[in-house]
Amino acid sequence: MKKIQISPSILSADFSQLGNEIKRLEKAGADMIHVDVMDGHFVPNLTIGPPVIKALKKHSSIMFDVHLMISPVHNYIEAYAEAGADIITIHPEATADLSSSILKVKKLKKKVGISLNPETKTDVIYNFLDKIDLVLIMSVNPGFGGQKFMPEVLDKVKELKRIQKEKNLDFDIEIDGGINFDNSKSAIQAGVNILVSGTTIFKSNNGDIKKNIELLKSK
Numbered sequence: 001m002k003k004i005q006i007s008p009s010i011l012s013a014d015f016s017q018l019g020n021e022i023k024r025l026e027k028a029g030a031d032m033i034h035v036d037v038m039d040g041h042f043v044p045n046l047t048i049g050p051p052v053i054k055a056l057k058k059h060s061s062i063m064f065d066v067h068l069m070i071s072p073v074h075n076y077i078e079a080y081a082e083a084g085a086d087i088i089t090i091h092p093e094a095t096a097d098l099s100s101s102i103l104k105v106k107k108l109k110k111k112v113g114i115s116l117n118p119e120t121k122t123d124v125i126y127n128f129l130d131k132i133d134l135v136l137i138m139s140v141n142p143g144f145g146g147q148k149f150m151p152e153v154l155d156k157v158k159e160l161k162r163i164q165k166e167k168n169l170d171f172d173i174e175i176d177g178g179i180n181f182d183n184s185k186s187a188i189q190a191g192v193n194i195l196v197s198g199t200t201i202f203k204s205n206n207g208d209i210k211k212n213i214e215l216l217k218s219k
């Protein structure tokens with residue numbers, strides 16, 4: 001079984017202190033940093049772009065797990081790779097040609113992830129599973145932090161786990177949205193090995209992020 005990893009979403013961090021927030025997460029034992037990039041078009045919210053990622057990356061050594069919620073995504077991939085993204089995750093609905101977008105990330109020597117919205121079926125990525133590093137299962141509709149977890153998406157995690165075994169594949173399964181200390185366990189049991197969390201990490205236990213990371217990891 002893969003090691004359970006935590007990818008805190010900086011969407012819930014103090015935006016006036018982002019550099020320090022990332023240092024704090026690194027110290028607290030985060031395995032990577034989840035960066036939610038939103039364009040006000042693919043999702044109804046707007047966050048940060050390549051210059052901010054570049055500035056943050058310069059002062060940290062932790063992996064940047066960049067979740068692109070932008071459309072059309074294809075022509076922006078390079079900018080995020082250059083800014084310092086280590087994992088680049090895209091939504092199939094945000095590109096006209098998923099195959100060439102995957103290839104583009106690969107050519108830039110970055111890990112490539114594909115994200116499935118709650119209503120998107122696994123069929124969409126079935127033929128790409130041997131070409132990608134990660135599947136990001138959305139457990140809320142993308143756009144905002146602090147939403148309620150949708151337990152039904154765990155069926156897709158189980159299905160992906162089954163396909164993974166059948167085809168002898170090794171991609172990571174990450175979950176994103178509404179993760180808390182209760183549902184983290186069911187997600188891990190279903191087969192998730194990377195948990196994204198914003199609200200729970202930054203707001204639970206009076207913002208004790210070290211404790212919150214440890215609690216999310218415990219099975």
Ligand code: DX5
Pocket residue numbers: 009011012034036067140141142143144145146147176177178179196197198199200
């Ligand atoms: C939602 C984002 C998530 C979200 C996670 O569109 O992709 O990363 O911010 O935050 P919480 O843990 O608050 O749901």
Ligand code: ZN
Pocket residue numbers: 009034035036067176196
């Ligand atoms: Zn995200």
